Amino acid sequence: MPHCRQFEMKREARDEQLERMQHSAAHVMAEAVQHLFPEAKFGIGPTIENGFYYDFELPRPLTPDDLPVIEDKMGEFILRDASFVTEQMSKKRARELFADQPYKLELLEEIPEADVTIYKHGSFWDLCRGPHLNSTGELRAVKLTRIAGAYWRGDEKRPMLQRIYGVAFESEEQLGEYLQRQAEAAKRDHRKLGKDLDLFSTHEEIGPGLICWHPRGALVRRIIEDYWKDEHDKRGYDIIYTPHIAKLDLWKTSGHWEFYRESLYPPMEIEGQHYMLRPMNCLGHILIYKSRLRSYRDLPIRYAELGTVYRYERTGVLYGMARVRGFTQDDAHIFCRPDQVEDELLEVVRLAQFMMSSFGFEEYEVFLSTRPERYAGTAAMWEEATESLRHVLDRLALDYEEDPGEGVFYGPKIDVKLRDALGHEWQGPTIQVDFNLPQRFHFCYIGEDGSEHSVTMIHRTVLGAMERFVACLTEHYGGAFPVWLAPVQAVIIPIADRHADYAHGVEADLRSEGVRAIVDDRSERMNLKIREAQLEKVPYMLIVGDKEVASASASLRARSNEDLGPEAVAAIKSRIKTAIESRS
């Protein structure tokens, strides 16, 4: 592969043989493309987490129909079993070899060493560091998975090349398993489950990236929000509400207008004043802080809001509920004295951890983002705050990765990232120190000495945004929400119409104890009702027929497909209540 770019992402140690295969498959794919399109120009072709890709400039756009043709060609080359041979040569020599390959020439210029290596097999050669298989015949199971456009060197100002993605495995069985896993992951896709489980929708008439929460999705959200509010009450937060629009001048003062204009919805004019839909919640919180003088004794002040914000996102980036244009952040702003910063940060990270574990996320990645090129405040302030963040992470013995220069312009931050079913990484909780807004809005507190002191401001979410969080949660559980979050916790299934009254009695009994139970009293067969409840992933099914009516019981079935047999209604009730209380 062209300069064998190592993927910078942290990756588990991979089977080296597999890596060689994927690497070699990329070369064979490039060879096939070269045969089919002699005028092809080659970009780069690295291995990635689950396979490989190669970028090409071609005389015509590729369509999905081209993939099998390329695969067939690759099959021929694999059969020929050409050896991979490496050769070291001077850059001068390489430039001659790649004289008609502008992208390769560009790559060559960036290699500092005097000599480079190329790998050859058959009639194909490529600038590459290796390693490779011994010969193409060692390739066992290769499949091209998709085509895509990709900017040369990831720069949207440069030409868009055509990228072909593929996977390679050591056997057909492994390839089959991989495809099977992909199919299973697709079933967890929140966009599919959102429709199947009737959780949310978007509408062309409303606009892309704007979510309508259906009753069941809204219920899941409400349970999360209620839990969130309770936990914030316990931790000394004050829950507030602030407006969704504000005068443009406010956003000019904050710097948002200047820094994020591209992501803002344009202002609207009302009574000769320009107003703007908010992209963030912080300004209302600041104005509440500033509504009176604050004493050092008042701090820290923690204002929390489930605040809906609107940001313009390019259409191509929108993704189900995970990347949208209107979303509700579980936001809070902490105003504190410099000596309180570290403890506050510590408590916020703990809260984020607590929230993640409450919702079953045991695996997530933590990133510390440091000072970018353009920044507010002073280098010393950044250093101090970054050190506090680092210290907090160390005190909690959290594994984290540093993202140098990836901080927001106004301060360093800690991000927690979750993965969805398809492997995408999404930012969940984020904790940011802000040096910008305190300056711009001059807020302060009165110290023991009676004079004004500057306040440190922390922005934070512990879930991220409700839309994205529910999307990740749905995928995490594959739609089978734990009992405490399940929109419907129990379906009571009468076997025949004559059992309906009893079923409704059981329903009322469960509901009186806060269990979300419904009776499926349609004139349908029990089998159908069970099937549908299973598909809806309802945790408990209570089947009631003659025997149950006679014994004040119900025959219990769990969505795990277990028939738990007959059980007294009182026992079922306490079983479900225990599950709810343990949040399992």
Add this chain to the structure above:
RNA sequence: GCCAGCGUAGCUCAGGGGUAGAGCAGCGGUUUCGUAAACCGCCGGUCGUCGGUUCGAUUCCGACCGCUGGCUCCA
């Protein structure tokens, strides 16, 4: 925003230059059933929108809207 693909009934999908079809859902009946789909009948669509080519367009072409896979971006 960019590259490619897609858009047919509420959902999943078939079809294809002569104005459309299945299953499920819905509605009306029949059935009253013991752990993942009972049976019969009916209703249902300007084939995403607008424009063009054509005697004729849902089908071909273009633009737009939306969705999908990537790229770029992501406070």
